[in-house]
Amino acid sequence: MSPSTDINLTQGERAAQAGEYVLGLLEGADRVAFEQQLESDAELTATVESWRRHFAGIDATATPLAPSPALWSRIEAELATLTENAAPAQAAKTAVRKAAPSAGSRLSAWWNSLFVWRGAALAGALAAILLAIGLNGALDRARRQPVMVAVLLTEASVAAAVVNTFADGRVEMVPLQAIHVPEGKALEIWTLWDRAVGPRSVGLIERARSTSLRLDQLPLGKDQLFEITLEPATGSPTGRPTGPIVAKGTTAQTL
Template sequence: AFARLVDAWEVHFAPLAAAYAAVEPPASVKVAIDRRLFTSSASTSGAPSGRLWTSLAFWRGLAAAAIAALAVYAVLPYVNPPVQPPGTRLVASLSADNSNVKYLAVYDAARHEVGLSLVSGDRGAGKDFELWMIEGKNAPVSMGVIPAGQTARMAVAPAVQQKLAQGAVLAVSLEPSGGSPTGQPTGPVVAAGDLKGI
């Protein structure tokens, strides 16, 4: 049935072909067609295809993949923030019944520093506040003069770092300008509080 259909179309178009002389194609054309159609992909896979590197779809896909990877890299820290190990921060509310001086203290063990925020109170002219660490029944250990201002950060000495533990007491005394001359509190303790884990 198909062969009869082909014969019918050849008869129909034969008058058009009669106007042109038949030409034999060069042998190189048949060889080139055979090579493009019938060479195995294994023999050409070693050579890079020039079409891939000039393909617009390839470069668009590569750009989309790079943007997606960058977006994941940029957003991941916010989706899953790093967790600090428990017990690396301790907090204390420093106050006393007979004083209007109040501080909030945060000890960051990872940074080895104490952050202080003055909530209320004033040191007065010619005076300084000094921070002390008290461990159990031991003598107070000076952590230094608290810098003037609403907030302050104080580095913690290695010897004090080892002693600071949950339950240690931080205290603030009112001292002469420059701090205690004796290495022990000489003025009144105006604020104190226990360090607790957060």
């Protein structure tokens, strides 16, 4: 959908487009046109902010990655060495000042100072350690960044859940709001990639919660349908959706 045709979109399509914008799925001319529309459309701006509040909950599901104890021990050891060398160096500096040597002598003393070179080496080591921490963090964030996302909308075009797919094959569903489940019922998650094959169940949960989906040997690609239906507590008796559809949406590639 192109924002340039915004006047022809239904409310549901406008809401879905706003969700795509927040997720970073709009690009190029579509993104520019959408942002121009935002400048004069208060209702669309409010919809974007609503999406941002919904997706804020996804960030809270990321597990923090703590540095290993060995890494901190190495940093502490290097800092201790620096502290031990600081006192003798300060005393030497005071003595040099009292002697008031020439500029050439001061330069020579600085050049031959073991403390200076130890400090430089330590600075380099700390920089390497911090770089390693940064790279590990970046790699971890990359692993947690989904490669495809499906926003599941209710009939009222309200975001009820998000399905995230990752490069390592993991697929998870994260609810964005509470979903009422009557007693004796459960939420069943389905995926459909080929109408000739029909939908396949990939998860069954008793309440709205984050859950991993079982796609094992099933295909997974762009524009693949995911939906949630209300089924008996033990799951659909036919192997196909039988209850009302709670929410549905198709996958799109992230930028």
